[in-house]
Amino acid sequence: MLAAAGIAPGEALCVALSGGVDSTVLLHILARLRGRGGFTLAAAHVHHGLSPKADAWLEACRASCDALGVAFHSFRVQVRRDDPAGPEAAARAARHAALSRVPCDWLAFGHHQDDQAETLLFRLLRGTGVRGAGAMAEVEPGAPGRLRPLLGLRRAQIVAYARERGLTWVEDESNTDERYVRNLLRHRVMPVLEEAFPAAVPVLARAGAQFREADGLLGDLARLDDAACGGTMLERAKLLLLSDERVRNLLRWRIRALGLEAPARARLVEAVRQLRAAPEQALRLPLGAVVCCTYRGRLWLEPEGGRAVPEATVWHGEAELPWGAGRVVLAGAVGEGLSRAVLDRAREVVLGPRWAGLALREGVGRPRRSFKNLCQEAGIPAWLRDGLPVLRVDGAAAWIGEIGVAAEFRCAPGEPGVVPLWRR
Numbered sequence: 070m071l072a073a074a075g076i077a078p079g080e081a082l083c084v085a086l087s088g089g090v091d092s093t094v095l096l097h098i099l100a101r102l103r104g105r106g107g108f109t110l111a112a113a114h115v116h117h118g119l120s121p122k123a124d125a126w127l128e129a130c131r132a133s134c135d136a137l138g139v140a141f142h143s144f145r146v147q148v149r150r151d152d153p154a155g156p157e158a159a160a161r162a163a164r165h166a167a168l169s170r171v172p173c174d175w176l177a178f179g180h181h182q183d184d185q186a187e188t189l190l191f192r193l194l195r196g197t198g199v200r201g202a203g204a205m206a207e208v209e210p211g212a213p214g215r216l217r218p219l220l221g222l223r224r225a226q227i228v229a230y231a232r233e234r235g236l237t238w239v240e241d242e243s244n245t246d247e248r249y250v251r252n253l254l255r256h257r258v259m260p261v262l263e264e265a266f267p268a269a270v271p272v273l274a275r276a277g278a279q280f281r282e283a284d285g286l287l288g289d290l291a292r293l294d295d296a297a298c299g300g301t302m303l304e305r306a307k308l309l310l311l312s313d314e315r316v317r318n319l320l321r322w323r324i325r326a327l328g329l330e331a332p333a334r335a336r337l338v339e340a341v342r343q344l345r346a347a348p349e350q351a352l353r354l355p356l357g358a359v360v361c362c363t364y365r366g367r368l369w370l371e372p373e374g375g376r377a378v379p380e381a382t383v384w385h386g387e388a389e390l391p392w393g394a395g396r397v398v399l400a401g402a403v404g405e406g407l408s409r410a411v412l413d414r415a416r417e418v419v420l421g422p423r424w425a426g427l428a429l430r431e432g433v434g435r436p437r438r439s440f441k442n443l444c445q446e447a448g449i450p451a452w453l454r455d456g457l458p459v460l461r462v463d464g465a466a467a468w469i470g471e472i473g474v475a476a477e478f479r480c481a482p483g484e485p486g487v488v489p490l491w492r493r
């Protein structure tokens with residue numbers, strides 16, 4: 070398995086050592102393989118301070134490492150018992166954050182096949198999608214990567230190994246809420262399941278591997294659909310040519326690519342329904358941590374609560390300026406856009422957001438219209454207005470993204486001009 074993970078000679082492995090039987094056995098096996106595997110070995114223990122035995126666990130881990138000549142790291146983390154996520158989840162988050170600071174190429178965990186089967190069942194019963202049903206992978210590339218070399222072994226095999234070799238380990242007596250449900254599953258449900266289906270554990274573990282494979286394929290499909298729909302800003306019309314399932318899969322994939330949790334299925338179902346029901350309309354569809362925005366044939370995701378209003382930048386003739394998550398390209402042209410001569414004569418040209426009292430005259434002889442009126446007429450929804458780029462020339466609005474150029478700045482036929490293009 071270590072070879073299959075692509076562990077190169079000289080790479081640093083670190084066992085996440087709780088002091089329980091699983092990670093203690095893992096430590097012993099890896100210590101024996103050290104010479105042949107060509108990797109360096111260390112272990113790290115996280116002291117959560119939740120149990121009165123926490124100090125003893127840390128010392129037991131240190132002693133196991135000393136006996137094997139394995140470098141030992143320990144971390145003390147603060148876990149609030151009243152954490153809104155619950156002490157178990159808070160401890161897990163703090164533990165994983167601490168472990169990811171260990172200077173190593175791979176962290177090795179002691180999860181085994183019974184853990185895998187329980188994880189899958191637990192997640193299915195709590196409600197999960199294909200991603201969650203994939204449970205735990207043997208190899209998770211990353212920095213550091215994660216390995217679970219014991220995933221193919223049953224708990225009983227691990228305990229038998231530990232007994233045969235006279236290893237000592239500590240027992241975790243914690244019984245907080247989530248543990249309680251997990252323990253119920255482990256001690257009451259699994260034995261009944263195994264009585265009826267003797268191969269329940271390996272079968273469930275295999276199902277996890279199949280879900281993981283399916284999840285990988287869904288990711289591949291989303292990547293293809295994303296590219297076909299235009300990449301960064303999706304083309305709504307192309308997106309709607311896909312089946313509902315593929316649109317949902319693509320949105321889910323995009324949300325995860327932002328490092329966020331995918332929303333509940335019902336939310337995605339509703340969002341896709343609304344996208345189809347009003348294919349022309351500007352929409353803001355809540356999807357948990359993000360909002361799916363559509364406007365004029367484009368579709369994109371924004372953080373919930375909207376994006377920060379982009380900052381103003383002075384223009385010194387650059388070909389483009391950053392604007393929020395996108396940019397404004399200022400392309401040279403003839404007889405089009407803003408008059409180059411007028412811009413060159415200006416004391417200051419700034420790309421920034423709208424300001425109070427902003428108004429613009431679209432044509433010679435036409436009245437100056439307020440920003441609000443211009444937006445209303447152009448059908449620009451209120452939620453999009455703070456994010457519109459405005460080119461301000463000596464205090465006057467010369468161009469507003471999605472609206473256009475002011476009459477007094479417009480380039481005459483045959484004259485050199487500058488055409489601003491907002492690329493999101």
Ligand SMILES: Nc1ncnc2c1ncn2[C@@H]1O[C@H](COP(=O)(O)OP(=O)(O)OP(=O)(O)O)[C@@H](O)[C@H]1O
Pocket residue numbers: 084085086087091092113114115116117161164177178179180184
């Ligand atoms: N306090 C700890 N310090 C270091 N490693 C730990 C600690 N607790 C658990 N681990 C590592 O995590 C593995 C799984 O532990 P356990 O089953 O208790 O955690 P879990 O909460 O079910 O899993 P996970 O943290 O992956 O969600 C252990 O075999 C061990 O490798």
